[in-house]
Amino acid sequence: MSNTFVSQWIEFSQASLSKFKEFSDTSVANLSAAKPAFSSADVAELLKNAIAANKQFNDISTATFMKLFHNQITSMNLGNSTAAAQELTDISSGLMSQFVQQQTQFISDLNSAFSGYVANLQQVNGTTELTTVQSDLLATIQQQVKDNAAANMGLMNSLSVATSAWTEKTLNKAAEAK
Numbered sequence: 001m002s003n004t005f006v007s008q009w010i011e012f013s014q015a016s017l018s019k020f021k022e023f024s025d026t027s028v029a030n031l032s033a034a035k036p037a038f039s040s041a042d043v044a045e046l047l048k049n050a051i052a053a054n055k056q057f058n059d060i061s062t063a064t065f066m067k068l069f070h071n072q073i074t075s076m077n078l079g080n081s082t083a084a085a086q087e088l089t090d091i092s093s094g095l096m097s098q099f100v101q102q103q104t105q106f107i108s109d110l111n112s113a114f115s116g117y118v119a120n121l122q123q124v125n126g127t128t129e130l131t132t133v134q135s136d137l138l139a140t141i142q143q144q145v146k147d148n149a150a151a152n153m154g155l156m157n158s159l160s161v162a163t164s165a166w167t168e169k170t171l172n173k174a175a176e177a178k
Contacts, residue, residue: 084166084170084173087166087169087170088163088166091159091162091163091166095155095158095159095162098155098158099152099155102148102151102152102155103148106144106147106148109144110141110144113137113140113141113144114137116137117133117134117136117137120133120136121133
């Protein structure tokens with residue numbers, strides 16, 4: 001070879017390949033002579049233990065998660081929150097029920113006034129009586145609207161008082177829970 005470096009490289013490569021072949025042959029001979037490290041029964045036992053350990057790990061993880069979850073729920077005091085929400089729902093439901101009853105009565109009173117108006121119209125004998133019947137209807141409707149508005153304001157005041165009391169009570173319970 002003309003270049004010493006290339007010659008040395010080729011010799012080194014061939015020596016490396018020879019050593020690798022020698023090492024491979026020795027490894028194969030040793031592995032062939034050795035008794036298998038594990039029998040199928042040993043592998044089965046190992047797998048059974050691994051599965052049992054994995055199940056135990058999952059059980060511990062689940063139990064730990066549930067403890068943390070319950071501690072978080074307890075610290076959030078959701079029981080008081082649920083009771084407070086139920087109280088607010090009860091307040092709201094009660095006032096809505098009163099409002100619906102009030103509006104039903106208002107409509108009923110208006111229907112009665114209009115029925116009386118129709119009955120009175122059938123007995124009218126002149127324009128003066130017609131004007132009086134119409135004026136009476138308008139006065140009745142005006143009074144019923146005023147009464148209904150006053151009743152609605154009463155409900156709004158009741159709502160304000162009830163929600164203020166609820167808020168104070170709820171905040172006091174939350175402050176006590178510290």
